[in-house]
Amino acid sequence: MGATPVEPAIIRRMIPRMNIYYVNRNAQSNGDHEVHVLGCSFFPAWQNAVTLGPCPNCQEAIRKARQHFSQCNGCAYCVSECNTD
Numbered sequence: 001m002g003a004t005p006v007e008p009a010i011i012r013r014m015i016p017r018m019n020i021y022y023v024n025r026n027a028q029s030n031g032d033h034e035v036h037v038l039g040c041s042f043f044p045a046w047q048n049a050v051t052l053g054p055c056p057n058c059q060e061a062i063r064k065a066r067q068h069f070s071q072c073n074g075c076a077y078c079v080s081e082c083n084t085d
């Protein structure tokens with residue numbers, strides 16, 4: 001009777017885990033617009049956070065951020081693998 005229920009753990013494995021990235025509307029002193037993920041201690045004020053949506057990796061997040069601001073960089077804390085300082 002009815003469909004076989006799928007274990008939530010199996011569903012979680014099927015959906016790639018994607019972070020939701022944001023870029024700071026305000027540039028740093030060096031002109032970089034930093035890309036962050038939620039929960040970072042250096043996350044900008046909400047009115048300055050431009051959402052980039054879920055991205056499979058930070059390279060994709062930076063690519064999206066560059067559609068908003070020409071000079072972007074990953075946050076040294078939460079997006080360190082895409083930080084080039």
Ligand SMILES: [Zn+2]
Binds near residue numbers: 035036040043077
């Ligand atoms: Zn950050």
